[in-house]
Amino acid sequence: MTDTSNRDTLTAKLLQRAAPGRAEFEDLVIVPIFAVIVALIVGALVMLATAVDIQTIGRSYLALLQGSVGSINSLSETLTSAIPLVLAGLGLALGFRAGLFNIGAEGQIIVGGIAAVIVGFSFPGMPWIIHLPLALLAGAVAGGLYASIAGWLRAATGAHEVISTIMLNLISYRLLDYMLGLTWMQREGRSDPVSKSVVPSAELPRLLTDIDPNLRLHAGIFVMIGAVILVYWLLFKTKTGFEFRASGENPDAARYAGMRASLIIVLAMATAGALAGLAGANQVLGVLERATPGFSAGIGFDAISVALLGRSHPIGVLFAGLLFGALEAGGRQMQVDAGVSIDLIGIIQALIIVFIAAPLLVRAIFPWGFRKPAERKE
Amino acid sequence: MLNKGRLMGGVAVATALLFGSISSAAAFTACQVTDTGGIDDAGFNQTAWKGVQDAMEAKGIEGRFLESQAETDYEANLNSLLGGACDVIITVGFLMGDATKAAAEANPDQKFSIVDFAYDPTIPNVVGQVFATEQAAFLAGYLAAGMSETGVIGTFGGINIPPVTVFMDGFVHGAEYYNEKKGTDVTVLGWDPEDKDGLFTNNFESLDDGRTFAQNLYDEGADIVMPVAGPVGLGSAALADELGTDKLKIVGVDADQYMTDTEKQNVYLTSVLKRMDATVQAVIDSVMDDTFEGGVTVGTLENDGVGLAPFHDFEDAVPAELKSEIEEIKAGIIDGSISIGG
DSSP states (O other): OOOOHHHHHHHHHHHHHHSOSSOOHIIIIIHHHHHHHHHHHHHHHHHHHTTOOHHHHHHHHHHHHHHHHSSHHHHHHHHHHHHHHHHHHHHHHHHHHTTOOOOTHHHHHHHHHHHHHHHHHHOTTOOHHHHHHHHHHHHHHHHHHHHHHHHHHHHHHOOOHHHHHHHHHHHHHHHHHHHTTSTTTBOTTOOSSOBOOOOGGGSOOBSOTTTOTTOOOBTHHHHHHHHHHHHHHHHHHSHHHHHHHHHHHOHHHHHHTTOOHHHHHHHHHHHHHHHHHHHHHHIIIIIISSOOTTTTTTHHHHHHHHHHHTTTOHHHHHHHHHHHHHHHHHHHHHHHHHOOOTHHHHHHHHHHHHHHHOHHHHHHHOGGGSOOHHHHTO | OHHHHHHHHHHHHHHHHHHOOOOOOOSOEEEEEOOTTOTTSSSHHHHHHHHHHHHHHHHOOEEEEEOOSSTTHHHHHHHHHTTTTOSEEEEESGGGHHHHHHHHHHOTTSEEEEETOOOSSOOTTEEEEEEOHHHHHHHHHHHHHHHOSSSEEEEEESSSOHHHHHHHHHHHHHHHHHHHHHOOOOEEESEETTTTEEOBOSOSOOHHHHHHHHHHHHHTTOSEEEEESTTHHHHHHHHHHHHOTTTOEEEEEESOHHHHSGGGGGGEEEEEEEOHHHHHHHHHHHHHTTOOOSEEEEEOTTTTSEEEOOOGGGTTTSOHHHHHHHHHHHHHHHHTSSOOOO
16 A cells, blocks of 8 residues: 555646536536537537538537438437447446546456457357457456556556556557467458458347348447446445545545555456556457457547536436537538548537536526526536 | 437537538539548559549539448448448459448449459459550659669568559569560569568558658668559658759659649659549449449550659659650550560
8 A cells, every 4th residue: 555645636637527426417418518519619610620611510410410310221320339338338437436536448458358358269160159258358358467467556656557558558559469460360361450250140130131231239248237237336336336436535544444455446446447448359259350459449548528418427428429429420420421531520529528527618608508506516 | 428419419409400401412423532641642543532522523423421430430431331222333452342242232234443452253233344554654664664774773662452562563573574585673662562571561651651761761772762552652752852863863652643642743754544433434434324244344555544643853863765655565465466464
């Protein structure tokens, strides 16, 4: 047990915002909604500034809506994009609750994905009822172990998890590059880094191909829903969850109450990593069916935004993940229909985060949307 | 979420009402999915997109594109172009081979074309556009060997896939041919055609990698480097610009990079052209006049599908003798009298 008070004051404010003690309806619901609206408006201004005409802006926002919720295909794409974001976001949210600022979801996704893909191609002929859960489990365990390295470093040596998880991300990129070149891992007949394909018994089956073969929504959605319920239960209904939250809110008090801080840190990191690893497994088993360089595609970093936007609450993370999935799916349509750069979606996402991180700013812009400060006291 | 959806819906409806009717239906739409690296990469993706742009200009068609930011985007991007809005979907890049095949088989009525991939057996609704790039790269290797003062030239690739390594094969064999002819001993770093192994950045994005890899080759004595990695090579060009072209020159790939990378155009000795713009436009034409047929097109020196770009700023620096030798070799490759296998 090391002296963590200095460090804690550094990140305390950030974490407090990420994991508010008492859920306030306005902060949880109204601020995000207004933040989205302001971000869309500012996004339009950015487009105007880059010489996009007003008609195209109108068309691009319509495309954004259409591409995210306008058809079965859009909904399927939105959900497909949301699944890994929610899974990894849940892990990060759990870490935030426990007072850990985990930047390492990206690396945990990669390591989890590698493990899942190895199990996924290694056992042809195994019945799916065993193979699929085994592959998912491998992803979760690998991600959990990888994250617990950072947890252990924090608990044993006091190395800050922000630094160690970032470094572990970098290691995971190279690990992936290296492993994809190994002969037993690489796809036959290819010299480029691409893994063998997952056999059908380990694939997360696509759910809607009877309606249209192009619908990509897969069984990972059940994993996602299960994870939301599990994390909710873990955080709010179990002793471990209480210990996580207590350590996050006030580590000193938690320690005086007899909670084992080191164990909690390692456990919280491992659980967070397991969820991120599951996100990685979900990508290789449900979407890609193989591992390629960079299959994590920045999901681990987007998931930080998702966790912050969801205020580290499992239900909030679910909705935030859906919103980000919608932005991703809609962003593609925006590019197709209006020829607006996909980078703009990145700008809008970033703006949403900025405005959510600055609730006072949103309150100032939309004073009529909130109760008066005096009333709020009650 | 319900609230959020309603609000977003409201905003969009209001926007639609404000700005009146939306999409204009063009008679013909060609859609393109780019590979990672971006559509403005001054090379690979940009050249393929130029084919659509040329068709837009010549035929008045509508062109749309979707940039892939990661390999995970391929399928999703293809998916959002399906559904009948596109008369032909052109995917750019070998790595999209699997995704294109899956989409083509699931949508037999949709016409596809893919750059850098040939299916065997062919798929009836896909035209694969492949290129005998080693022919043009052979000329570049010969030229570079002849122009090198240090006797060392170098190359590196993005990812170890055939459409990249054929550049490197040709480059190495061209230099070896020069050695054979002249009795010189020019070394090519970065690629071993026998072992099929060499220097790879493992991405098509990082300009920093382009700089580092070129620096490493330069440190090993190379004074001419051919980066085969899309926009990564722009980083190498920046290094050459700083060092000065007397120390390091770059051989461009895909497009005539003297024309596309205008800020650093002085560093390009020449470029190995891969005329994806011509083949993409040809595919669009074939769809428009209903002669589209699944199969494979091969760009060669003979049909100008590949070639060597002009020397531009180095026009005077390249000896006339070397120029005429290159012309002879080109003719030799076309009539088959020169084998480029090494």
